[in-house]
Amino acid sequence: MTTExxxxxxxxxxxxxxxxxxxxxxxxxxxLTRHLHAFVRETEPTMAEWERAIAFLTATGQTCTDTRQEFVLLSDVLGVSMLVETINSDERGGVTESTVLGPFHMTDSPVRALGADIDLVGGGEPCVISGRVLSRDGTPLPGAVLDVWQANDQGYYDVQQPDVQPSGNGRGLFTTDDEGRFRFRTCVPSPYPIPTDGPVGDLLHATGRHPYRPAHIHFIASAAGHAPVTTHIFVAGSDHLDSDAVFAVKESLVKDFSETDDPALAREFGVPNPFRHARFDLVLNPETP
Amino acid sequence: MTTExxxxxxxxxxxxxxxxxxxxxxxxxxxLTRHLHAFVRETEPTMAEWERAIAFLTATGQTCTDTRQEFVLLSDVLGVSMLVETINSDERGGVTESTVLGPFHMTDSPVRALGADIDLVGGGEPCVISGRVLSRDGTPLPGAVLDVWQANDQGYYDVQQPDVQPSGNGRGLFTTDDEGRFRFRTCVPSPYPIPTDGPVGDLLHATGRHPYRPAHIHFIASAAGHAPVTTHIFVAGSDHLDSDAVFAVKESLVKDFSETDDPALAREFGVPNPFRHARFDLVLNPETP
Structure with a gap:
């Protein structure tokens, strides 16, 4: 009971x-104290519920290793990671919206020439990604750097399949040309589940939630004199766009990957015509001096 | 920034x-989601602060072992354990107030006869504890069971010093007599610090808080047809009564351990006269049918 x-x-x-x-x-x-106590006063957990919470937090900490961060995953599935990321970004005036970094930005992306193929294995459906990096006022930003990473068409990152994928597969570090443009080839990514064999998987199971993320490609765009943006593009029409396990979808980031009939561009990228093509621009905020 | x-x-x-x-x-x-998100929106943590929180929670989980529970300690120093314990007790009508169980009720207390000495080592200042277990209406409760445990006069429990203290030192399981009375001999307990060599110790250090608990003796009182109560008595005048590291002091639980001049009682307990003597009653709530 509540008392003085x-x-x-x-x-x-x-x-x-x-x-x-x-x-x-x-x-x-x-x-933290005020909000945590308010939560306890509102829900009045029993001693058994408190013990279960202690056991859950302990197991979450003990599931973490050098290559796995279960507390980040917990923060992700409770929407806290997206909330913190969004609070730390300034998305006014048409600037590209941010989304979560995720746990797979753990190795340096290899430097690649514009137009290169980041799919070193093949077998998936080829596609071309192109666009520009712009300042908020529309000025193209030559020399901007795009760090790109994605899972393969089976839903795995290179670091998850060291025996199957060469290191750097699905990754590239690109620099925009004199007109602020970028372009590269890859395969269309697939939806994939977050890890479910730990306490966070148990939580998803208990709440009847699926563990899938919709198909996406990660980007960090940075340019001199501008605030960098950490984001994804999501494949329009992908499964789970309405129920991303980590709540990272923002409508402005869903991009059309539909078929394009452009024999000249197909030749340039070495893909059969017609081919799937996503076009979009990344817009950065000038840094306030 | 806050957005839609x-x-x-x-x-x-x-x-x-x-x-x-x-x-x-x-x-x-x-x-939990609503309160956690409200906390994040109010404080707007930076990405670096979020990463520090993730690292702190991870280290807290990884400090736990079979004999150490750092998440319970974190709950304790944030006042959450006391809040949950108090919410789960019904302290109306003069019933003995509850306080935290603490982490040292991990072994069974040995059954002892009324009047026995739970200080198996000696060397501390002897004292006598006596009183009654009563129902809320004042009826004495014969056959009530009192589980008692305390640290020695150096501030250590038996399980913390297996090479120095015999198992069961400072512990006893007593049954009240036909008039609901209990009595035992022990040494006056000392204040002691909670463990400070883990993440919770780092937190106390960063917040300028000391790790001490005021001197106390633990009790769980149970009787047929009554709700059990988990509580302490605190030694009046002890250091840190106003700043218990785990916020467990309630004024009604602070008891006088002052000197008594009673040669007959001194002879009964085998203590030099005068001697320190704490007297108090434990009052239990009848269980609602």
Whole structure:
């Protein structure tokens, strides 16, 4: 039951933080205390529920390794990662919207020439990605850098299949040309599940949620004098666009990958005509001086 | 910055829980999502702060072992354990107030006769603890069971010093007599620090908080037809009564351990007269049928 004690203890914890040297840390911990206590007062967990929560958090920490971050996954499936990413971006004035970095940006992307194929294995459906990097006012940005990574047509990143995919498969670091343009060839990516063999998988199972992410390609775009943007493009029509397991879809990032009939461009990229082609521009915010 | 997306994502996560078979789990996760997102929107953590939080939670999970529960300790120092314990107790009508179980109730207390000494080592200041177990209406409860455990006068529990203290030192399981009375001998406990060599210790250090708990003796009182109570008594005048690291002090639980001049009782307990003596009653709630 709620008593005078259950409200007074919140201020006692907040007061205990007054010696915190880092004032921002104090602000964060005080707010965390207030919200966490409000959650407990609202839901009145039993001792057994509290013990289950402790066991879940412990298992989540103990599932983490050098190559797996289960707490990031938990943050992802609760929408917290997307919320933090979006709060830290400034999407006014037509600037490209951001989305989650995800856990697979763990190796350096190989430097590639414009027009190169990042699908080093083949077998998937070929496609061409092209567009421009622009400043918010529409000025093209030559020399902008695009870091690109994606899963293959089976839904796996190179680092997940070191025996099947060469390192750097599905990855490329491109620099825009004198008119701010970029272009590369790849295969159409597939939806794939996030890892389900840990506590977060158990949580998804208990809540009747599927673990899939819709098909997407990751980008980090950066240019001198501009704030970088971490984002994806999603394949229009992909399964799970309406129910991304990590809530990362924003409508402006869903791009048409439909068939194009352009024999000259097909020759340039070495793909059979007609071919699938996604065109889009990345728009960056000038950094405030 | 806050956008339409940063508010809409909260309802998207809550909506994703609608397939949860366990309706109480759904309620808990929906409330957790709303409070967690509200915390993030209020504090607007940077990506670096989010990464630091992920690293802290991961380290907390990885500090847990079979004999150490760092997430319980985190719950303790944020006042959450006390809040949950208090919410789950019914302290109306003069019933003994509850406080945290703590991490040291991990072994069975040895059954002891009334009047026995639970200090198997000696060397500390002897004292006598006596009182009654009563129902809320004042009726004495014969055959009630008191599980008692405490740290020694150096501030360590038996399980922390297996080479120094015999197993069961500072512990006893007592049954009240025909008039609901209990009595035992022990040494006056000392304040002691919670473990500080893990992430929770780092948190206390960063917030300028000391890790000490005021001197106390743990009790779980249970009797047929009554709700058990998990509580402590605190030694009046102990250091840190106003700043318990786990916020577990309630004023009604602070008991006088002052000197008593009673040669007959001193002889009965084999302590030099005068001696320190704490007297108190434990009052239990009848179970609602």
């Amino acid at each position: 004690f259950t409200t007074r203890i919140t201020e006692a914890v907040v007061d205990s933080l007054e010696g915190t040297a880092d004032l921002r840390l104090r602000e964060l911990l005080a707010a | 997306f940063t508010t809409r994502i909260t309802e998207a996560v809550v909506d994703s829980l609608e397939g949860t078979a366990d309706l109480r789990l759904r309620e808990l996760l929906a409330a």
